[in-house]
Amino acid sequence: VSGQDEGGNAEREARAALMRAAEPATPGLLRLVHQAGAVAALEHVLSGRPALAAEDVAGGGLDSEGMRLRIDSSSGRRDLERAATAGARLVIPTDPDWPAGLADLDRGGLGCLGLYVRGRGSFVDRVEGAVAIVGTRAASDYGRGVAADLAHGLAIRGRATVSGLAFGIDAAAHQGALSAGVEQAGTVAVLACGVDMVYPKSHSWLLSRVLDCGLVVSEHPPGAAPHRARFLIRNRLIAALSTGTVVVEAAARSGARSTARYAATLGRAVMAVPGQVTATTSTGCHQLLRDDPAVGLIRGVDDIIEQVGAIGELAPRATGATSVRDQLDRVATRVLDAVPVSRAAPSERIAVTAGVSIDRTVVVLGQLLSAGLVDSATSGWRLGAQERAARATRRGERAGQDAFDLDW
Amino acid sequence: VSGQDEGGNAEREARAALMRAAEPATPGLLRLVHQAGAVAALEHVLSGRPALAAEDVAGGGLDSEGMRLRIDSSSGRRDLERAATAGARLVIPTDPDWPAGLADLDRGGLGCLGLYVRGRGSFVDRVEGAVAIVGTRAASDYGRGVAADLAHGLAIRGRATVSGLAFGIDAAAHQGALSAGVEQAGTVAVLACGVDMVYPKSHSWLLSRVLDCGLVVSEHPPGAAPHRARFLIRNRLIAALSTGTVVVEAAARSGARSTARYAATLGRAVMAVPGQVTATTSTGCHQLLRDDPAVGLIRGVDDIIEQVGAIGELAPRATGATSVRDQLDRVATRVLDAVPVSRAAPSERIAVTAGVSIDRTVVVLGQLLSAGLVDSATSGWRLGAQERAARATRRGERAGQDAFDLDW
Numbered sequence: 001v002s003g004q005d006e007g008g009n010a011e012r013e014a015r016a017a018l019m020r021a022a023e024p025a026t027p028g029l030l031r032l033v034h035q036a037g038a039v040a041a042l043e044h045v046l047s048g049r050p051a052l053a054a055e056d057v058a059g060g061g062l063d064s065e066g067m068r069l070r071i072d073s074s075s076g077r078r079d080l081e082r083a084a085t086a087g088a089r090l091v092i093p094t095d096p097d098w099p100a101g102l103a104d105l106d107r108g109g110l111g112c113l114g115l116y117v118r119g120r121g122s123f124v125d126r127v128e129g130a131v132a133i134v135g136t137r138a139a140s141d142y143g144r145g146v147a148a149d150l151a152h153g154l155a156i157r158g159r160a161t162v163s164g165l166a167f168g169i170d171a172a173a174h175q176g177a178l179s180a181g182v183e184q185a186g187t188v189a190v191l192a193c194g195v196d197m198v199y200p201k202s203h204s205w206l207l208s209r210v211l212d213c214g215l216v217v218s219e220h221p222p223g224a225a226p227h228r229a230r231f232l233i234r235n236r237l238i239a240a241l242s243t244g245t246v247v248v249e250a251a252a253r254s255g256a257r258s259t260a261r262y263a264a265t266l267g268r269a270v271m272a273v274p275g276q277v278t279a280t281t282s283t284g285c286h287q288l289l290r291d292d293p294a295v296g297l298i299r300g301v302d303d304i305i306e307q308v309g310a311i312g313e314l315a316p317r318a319t320g321a322t323s324v325r326d327q328l329d330r331v332a333t334r335v336l337d338a339v340p341v342s343r344a345a346p347s348e349r350i351a352v353t354a355g356v357s358i359d360r361t362v363v364v365l366g367q368l369l370s371a372g373l374v375d376s377a378t379s380g381w382r383l384g385a386q387e388r389a390a391r392a393t394r395r396g397e398r399a400g401q402d403a404f405d406l407d408w
Numbered sequence: 409v410s411g412q413d414e415g416g417n418a419e420r421e422a423r424a425a426l427m428r429a430a431e432p433a434t435p436g437l438l439r440l441v442h443q444a445g446a447v448a449a450l451e452h453v454l455s456g457r458p459a460l461a462a463e464d465v466a467g468g469g470l471d472s473e474g475m476r477l478r479i480d481s482s483s484g485r486r487d488l489e490r491a492a493t494a495g496a497r498l499v500i501p502t503d504p505d506w507p508a509g510l511a512d513l514d515r516g517g518l519g520c521l522g523l524y525v526r527g528r529g530s531f532v533d534r535v536e537g538a539v540a541i542v543g544t545r546a547a548s549d550y551g552r553g554v555a556a557d558l559a560h561g562l563a564i565r566g567r568a569t570v571s572g573l574a575f576g577i578d579a580a581a582h583q584g585a586l587s588a589g590v591e592q593a594g595t596v597a598v599l600a601c602g603v604d605m606v607y608p609k610s611h612s613w614l615l616s617r618v619l620d621c622g623l624v625v626s627e628h629p630p631g632a633a634p635h636r637a638r639f640l641i642r643n644r645l646i647a648a649l650s651t652g653t654v655v656v657e658a659a660a661r662s663g664a665r666s667t668a669r670y671a672a673t674l675g676r677a678v679m680a681v682p683g684q685v686t687a688t689t690s691t692g693c694h695q696l697l698r699d700d701p702a703v704g705l706i707r708g709v710d711d712i713i714e715q716v717g718a719i720g721e722l723a724p725r726a727t728g729a730t731s732v733r734d735q736l737d738r739v740a741t742r743v744l745d746a747v748p749v750s751r752a753a754p755s756e757r758i759a760v761t762a763g764v765s766i767d768r769t770v771v772v773l774g775q776l777l778s779a780g781l782v783d784s785a786t787s788g789w790r791l792g793a794q795e796r797a798a799r800a801t802r803r804g805e806r807a808g809q810d811a812f813d814l815d816w
Binding site: 021022023063065066067069070142145146227228229273274275276277278282283286289290293297298299300303330331333334337338351352354355356357358359360361 | 429430431471473474475477478550553554635636637681682683684685686690691694697698701704705706707708711738739741742745746759760762763764765766767768769
């Protein structure tokens with residue numbers, strides 16, 4: 001299996017056993033592995049010696065007795081074999097295919113002993129520049145549509161979408177990435193169960209499609225079931241494997257907000273898509289945007305690139321269209337406002353309406369004539385054909401409203 | 409007419425004449441009135457002497473010839489009479505009923521010579537603590553609903569809503585304020601035409617309703633028609649008469665954004681309501697929120713009060729509901745996750761599933777029993793009745809989805 005070498009097998013088997021023995025991010029175990037190495041840590045656990053420190057147990061730490069209930073000395077080997085049967089490999093921190101960004105988890109005390117990876121291609125290449133798109137399972141049509149659009153836009157820009165294979169926003173994000181076609185699509189599903197399991201079960205079709213052109217990743221041993229707490233701790237991996245996390249829709253108490261918190265802790269960009277304030281599906285997003293001015297308001301994929309992109313990748317800022325009208329000075333604007341739409345008026349009457357001297361009015365009317373904004377007739381001045389047409393169109397678009405009904 | 413005294417009539421008539429002679433916020437005229445007073449400024453204009461400085465004319469400033477086309481020596485008196493006929497009075501800066509906040513316009517070079525006020529009650533009292541609610545004429549149902557809700561919420565908190573009587577958001581804001589009933593409602597319409605005019609014409613019913621329990625205000629002389637530029641310059645008054653401006657919906661090029669810019673210039677709070685990123689009606693709001701972290705994201709009236717309210721008026725922050733579950737430590741959470749929903753399991757099996765020592769598992773199960781989260785049966789442990797009911801409800805709410813389909 002790629003990513004494994006002979007000399008690393010004892011370490012790899014020990015990590016596999018420890019990943020089965022303890023829940024992810026168990027502080028006491030992470031400390032022990034950091035200090036003594038995985039092989040010695042496993043020996044310690046299997047030896048039946050008491051916990052290293054009492055507070056580790058109280059804090060949910062190194063509970064050797066609890067760990068021994070789950071493994072024996074051959075558990076690691078068996079899990080690696082079982083993973084291989086499912087087409088998965090265990091990638092550990094010393095492997096070249098271990099994404100560098102995962103090291104940020106160690107600094108946060110949220111370390112990861114290894115990751116089972118299933119699917120095609122290099123793990124490191126796949127998550128290079130990736131973006132997490134997450135949100136509520138109970139998503140609206142709006143949220144699902146935005147999630148899919150964002151993931152598709154990232155895919156055609158060569159960036160994978162990382163998400164959790166759940167209903168709602170997660171599924172829409174994976175699907176949006178997949179919709180870019182096998183060549184361009186890239187998406188990574190991080191599971192809260194074994195990589196050989198499917199959760200939710202009805203998403204087995206989606207998991208198969210993700211495997212066509214992406215990766216399925218988990219820190220749980222093969223066969224592991226999804227427990228409630230595993231979803232929350234899983235979210236730190238979604239955050240760590242991405243350059244930034246976009247929350248598309250989230251209720252007030254949503255796991256997506258935990259992913260956002262992990263992203264902030266890990267120094268990743270945190271982004272949120274706004275929605276209608278009357279929609280509970282956007283409550284969590286609005287809270288994120290209000291809580292921290294560093295949270296980016298995302299309107300489309302260009303806004304994501306602006307937050308996570310390399311220099312030179314920045315998208316041009318969207319700006320309102322400008323017109324000749326915008327470039328007129330105050331006097332010219334007043335004169336133009338005073339010119340009748342269709343029935344021509346003499347310059348003297350226009351000057352009175354505008355409150356501008358007759359001499360200056362005549363000069364300005366000449367300039368407006370050059371710009372095509374007014375027409376000169378024998379009886380005086382009226383709006384140019386283009387302006388007349390534009391006004392008629394606006395009137396038509398808002399039937400029943402007054403002629404001045406524009407957004408000033 | 410209230411707010412007028414004998415000694416001030418020459419000043420008041422002069423200001424009325426100058427308000428007819430020049431468009432609002434004409435820099436040269438404001439400077440002249442500031443230096444020489446309104447009576448002397450009017451004499452200068454009527455005298456036919458040339459502009460004080462050439463650059464004033466070029467910048468749209470003191471164009472005496474243009475001004476003389478609009479007035480004669482009795483224009484001021486006639487306008488005051490015409491206003492009185494329409495039930496309006498001219499309030500000028502030396503009047504006790506001149507809102508103090510309008511002085512900020514002078515500092516910004518955007519001064520106002522006077523305001524015609526039509527309607528019941530004190531102008532100063534009416535705009536005390538008022539909030540501007542503005543937005544696009546081409547509003548969505550969503551935007552109109554939010555605008556009405558915000559204005560209603562402000563009214564029942566004793567705060568008037570200031571807006572522009574336009575279609576869309578403006579109308580919804582006035583209506584929302586009116587819906588609080590004549591006793592509580594307060595709303596102020598600032599017009600871009602004379603206070604005796606109605607624009608848009610189809611809003612004459614709304615203007616009548618505003619006059620029932622609010623005020624209609626304009627700096628234009630009686631009979632003045634709404635010219636395009638008048639709407640933009642009018643917006644500075646909406647901003648200045650309010651403690652803050654809320655943009656509910658705005659396209660990329662919307663006048664509501666000009667009101668927001670004036671509010672920022674005048675040191676008022678600027679607020680915006682988010683919407684769906686796929687809705688062009690929210691484009692301007694999202695741009696505002698992105699451009700400046702000081703712009704407040706408004707989800708409801710409490711968020712407005714938080715931005716503009718006095719100390720002690722602050723609304724409590726909305727927080728996600730907390731449950732007993734949230735207060736469990738990591739070990740207790742793992743044990744609880746391992747307890748079967750309905751078929752009881754012995755503590756040994758729960759310990760294996762949780763990966764927690766048997767001794768500790770038993771201790772924790774006792775604590776969970778006390779908290780009502782688990783039940784003890786002869787065959788072992790299962791979830792407590794309340795937890796079972798809660799899970800069944802969640803499952804029922806999301807028919808067809810897996811049992812774990814919650815937002816973690």
